[in-house]
Amino acid sequence: MDSDHSARQSVSERLRRHGITPTHQRMVIAQVLFERMEHLSAEQILLLVNERHAEASKATVYNTLRLFREKNLVRELVIDPSKVVYDPNTAPHHHIYNVETGELADIPADSIHVAGLPALPPELETERVDVIVRTRARRSGAKSSGHSAE
Numbered sequence: 001m002d003s004d005h006s007a008r009q010s011v012s013e014r015l016r017r018h019g020i021t022p023t024h025q026r027m028v029i030a031q032v033l034f035e036r037m038e039h040l041s042a043e044q045i046l047l048l049v050n051e052r053h054a055e056a057s058k059a060t061v062y063n064t065l066r067l068f069r070e071k072n073l074v075r076e077l078v079i080d081p082s083k084v085v086y087d088p089n090t091a092p093h094h095h096i097y098n099v100e101t102g103e104l105a106d107i108p109a110d111s112i113h114v115a116g117l118p119a120l121p122p123e124l125e126t127e128r129v130d131v132i133v134r135t136r137a138r139r140s141g142a143k144s145s146g147h148s149a150e
């Protein structure tokens, strides 16, 4: 049972491939992201990292996530200004988000086709098109659910 060791090795190789020096804390942060392949917020990552006794500060986690994003190891996904998550899947894909439950899942890139993109000035090219499909429970008729946040 050497899977833990080989998992660690593949994480350090992955960091190196992206031009990131694999320090202990970067390794733990990357392991948290790539073992789960989930969309996690910086706060969730901080909690999970410290569960592993990495004793990373909030600043270290935020700085590391910024580095990972700059090196295209992860994608930053801004759902709204109060909800930013890190996506270990950097291949093209879209997302479906439940605004009521906060549930977020991937949609394969080829299942959505965006038509009518505007013509771009010659000096610009499209980097990518991200779609977030925002859902909520169907409201039957005019029935109010009576939910109120405050």
Ligand SMILES: [Zn+2]
Pocket (backbone or CB within 6 Å): 039, 087, 089, 093, 094, 095, 105, 106
């Ligand atoms: Zn995703």
